[in-house]
Amino acid sequence: MIHLVLQEKLQQTVLALMPDADVSSVLVRPCPEPKFGDYQSNALMGLAKRNQLNPRELAAQVVDQLDVDDYCEPIKIAGPGFLNFRLKTEALSDALVGAAKGEHLFYRTATDPRTIVIDYSSPNVAKPMHVGHIRSTILGSTLAKAFRLLGHSVVTDNHIGDWGTQFGKLLVGWKEYLDRDALGRDALAEMERLYKLINSACELDEIVLIRARSELVKLQSGDIENLAIWNEMIELSRHQFDEIYGRLGVDFDETLGESFYNDRLKGVVDELVTQGIAEESDGAQVVFFNHHKSLKKHPAIVQKSDGAANYTTTDLATLEHRKKSWQPSEVIYVTDGRQQLHFQQLFELYNRWKPGHGMKLNHVWFGAILGEDGKPFKTRSGEIIRLSGLLNEAEQRAFDAVSEKNPNLPEEERRHIACVVGIGAIKYADLSGNRQSDYVFNWDTMLALVGNTAPYLLYAFTRIRSIFRKLGDESLTRPESFALAQAEELTLAKHLLRFGLVLELVIDECRPNYLCNYLYELAGHFASFYENCPVLQAEGDIRMQRLALCDLAGKVLNTGLETLGLETTERM
Ligand code: ARG
Numbered sequence: 001m002i003h004l005v006l007q008e009k010l011q012q013t014v015l016a017l018m019p020d021a022d023v024s025s026v027l028v029r030p031c032p033e034p035k036f037g038d039y040q041s042n043a044l045m046g047l048a049k050r051n052q053l054n055p056r057e058l059a060a061q062v063v064d065q066l067d068v069d070d071y072c073e074p075i076k077i078a079g080p081g082f083l084n085f086r087l088k089t090e091a092l093s094d095a096l097v098g099a100a101k102g103e104h105l106f107y108r109t110a111t112d113p114r115t116i117v118i119d120y121s122s123p124n125v126a127k128p129m130h131v132g133h134i135r136s137t138i139l140g141s142t143l144a145k146a147f148r149l150l151g152h153s154v155v156t157d158n159h160i161g162d163w164g165t166q167f168g169k170l171l172v173g174w175k176e177y178l179d180r181d182a183l184g185r186d187a188l189a190e191m192e193r194l195y196k197l198i199n200s201a202c203e204l205d206e207i208v209l210i211r212a213r214s215e216l217v218k219l220q221s222g223d224i225e226n227l228a229i230w231n232e233m234i235e236l237s238r239h240q241f242d243e244i245y246g247r248l249g250v251d252f253d254e255t256l257g258e259s260f261y262n263d264r265l266k267g268v269v270d271e272l273v274t275q276g277i278a279e280e281s282d283g284a285q286v287v288f289f290n291h292h293k294s295l296k297k298h299p300a301i302v303q304k305s306d307g308a309a310n311y312t313t314t315d316l317a318t319l320e321h322r323k324k325s326w327q328p329s330e331v332i333y334v335t336d337g338r339q340q341l342h343f344q345q346l347f348e349l350y351n352r353w354k355p356g357h358g359m360k361l362n363h364v365w366f367g368a369i370l371g372e373d374g375k376p377f378k379t380r381s382g383e384i385i386r387l388s389g390l391l392n393e394a395e396q397r398a399f400d401a402v403s404e405k406n407p408n409l410p411e412e413e414r415r416h417i418a419c420v421v422g423i424g425a426i427k428y429a430d431l432s433g434n435r436q437s438d439y440v441f442n443w444d445t446m447l448a449l450v451g452n453t454a455p456y457l458l459y460a461f462t463r464i465r466s467i468f469r470k471l472g473d474e475s476l477t478r479p480e481s482f483a484l485a486q487a488e489e490l491t492l493a494k495h496l497l498r499f500g501l502v503l504e505l506v507i508d509e510c511r512p513n514y515l516c517n518y519l520y521e522l523a524g525h526f527a528s529f530y531e532n533c534p535v536l537q538a539e540g541d542i543r544m545q546r547l548a549l550c551d552l553a554g555k556v557l558n559t560g561l562e563t564l565g566l567e568t569t570e571r572m
Helices: 002-017 043-050 054-064 090-101 133-151 165-176 180-187 187-204 206-220 226-246 257-276 313-325 337-352 387-407 411-431 452-473 487-497 499-509 513-532 540-563
Strands: 038-043 076-078 084-085 115-119 153-157 279-281 284-287 300-303 329-334 361-364
Touching: 002 038, 002 043, 002 054, 002 165, 002 499, 043 054, 043 090, 054 084, 054 300, 090 487, 115 133, 115 313, 115 452, 133 226, 133 257, 133 329, 133 361, 133 387, 133 411, 133 499, 133 540, 153 313, 165 206, 165 226, 180 187, 187 206, 187 226, 206 226, 226 387, 226 411, 257 284, 257 300, 257 313, 257 329, 257 337, 284 337, 300 313, 300 337, 313 337, 313 513, 337 361, 387 411, 411 513, 452 513, 452 540, 487 499, 487 513, 499 513, 499 540, 513 540
Parallel strands: 115 153, 115 329, 329 361
Antiparallel strands: 038 084, 076 084, 279 284, 284 300
16 A cells, blocks of 8 residues: 555654654645645644754655655655655556455555444434434444454444333333334334323323332332333334344444443442542532533533432443453444533543543544424424334335336346435435534435435446446456556546545544545546546457456445445446
8 A cells, every 4th residue: 555655664764864753643645636746744844843843954854865766756845845745657557456466455454453342323222213323323334344444353332222211201101001003013103102191291290200200210129020011112122223224234243232231330330439539419429520621510420319320320331341341442432413521521531430541432423414494304293203214215216216217127126226225325425424514314415316425326336337247258357567548547546546545534533424535536537537548449458457447446436335334236
């Protein structure tokens, strides 16, 4: 991977000149302006500043010592000390030859693999999964795939909300008003109905509220009947979650819900109290962050005045369990941006409870999904949108579109395509934006055949596949070198070489949209290559090289789409 070679050589050169320098920030990135080069490093300016050197002089010294002649044209120093690298065609050709032989696909797996725990999806029992959970599910599973692709070891954990105060109300509802037929038809809808019913009854009538509390206490102290009902609710919910996961092609290594940590919570609170981290305030155990800039005004409760632990306590126990079970170097939580305060408190609290734990704690948050009107995405009557209905609609719309375009394909194939395109479109819409921005859910945009969409990329893939169908059983010969004489070939080749760099950026910042943009550009470069450079009509070495370029573009596109959790089809 040329960018890594350049980066390593650059770091070595800097170290030779400045043995004390921290070179971890000496990075090689794509050059934003292709006319200046292919890769760029801006690291020398910062280093020069920190060491009170003249940046251009430092740059000149580095360039003088840096031996990358095998890979690059002479390095250019630009502006106040940018280094611009332009790849030699021979170096590009070598990389392509290696890839065509199957030695690599333009990325390198980590030489020091890490263990990462990713907590995503995490819906709540007895409540339907909604569009907010889909974002967590899709982002989280993509991140897991990206880390794994680069050779890291990942533990995915679905921290379902299967314990908490909602069960008091649910138990009252279940005992008094359960409609078994309705439960059989749509369990989550029935449980939601029961919850809403008792929730509003509690608002009107204290007695119901008291009853709900006592059902909760009974559950928590191990009452057989309540535990059995609770178990049934979990089973029914899990069944529906699994159905959605199946359709999305998502799975988990672990599903340790909140209840798993129940008997550890008291121990956590005791330790926090003994260590002087938590203190009593109005009967509750509270942690104050008096010396913390942003948390000063936000103390965290770890035990309520009625003695019950809460979401924060459970998350502390969970984190401790993860550390002991898997010794991860990083724990990633994928949730909605509204939980930012919770995770800031959690991380700060854990750092105090277990100083020097050595894990990177990372809240990867995302914005809301909005309706056309810019308000949170709801049905016309103001209900939350169910995931299963949404997936059905995506498939139906994709089916109508394929049927219109390709009425002659057998229905079964059209159904399959509709599933790939429909589910892919929903996923891609979630992944392709900056995750921290809200995004407006729009069927026409996400299903459009042009633009940065799933259908566009899937279609680009089918075009590459169709080239190979035309080849019949003629086998691909592997080129010994690539001439890359035409501008479009060169651009495509350079773009292919960046795949690894993009994957690294995706896992460094937990931003799959970098990969989406990369693939979108790849499809564009491929289209202009294919338009301007005859492939099947070309002859001899050129034909062989161009076919190999098509093959590599198809492989990169396919691997990229797979990482995003998208399936592909041969036809569309
Ligand atoms: N169940 C929570 C919710 O739906 C998300 C849990 C996220 N993970 C965690 N460890 N707190 O909002």
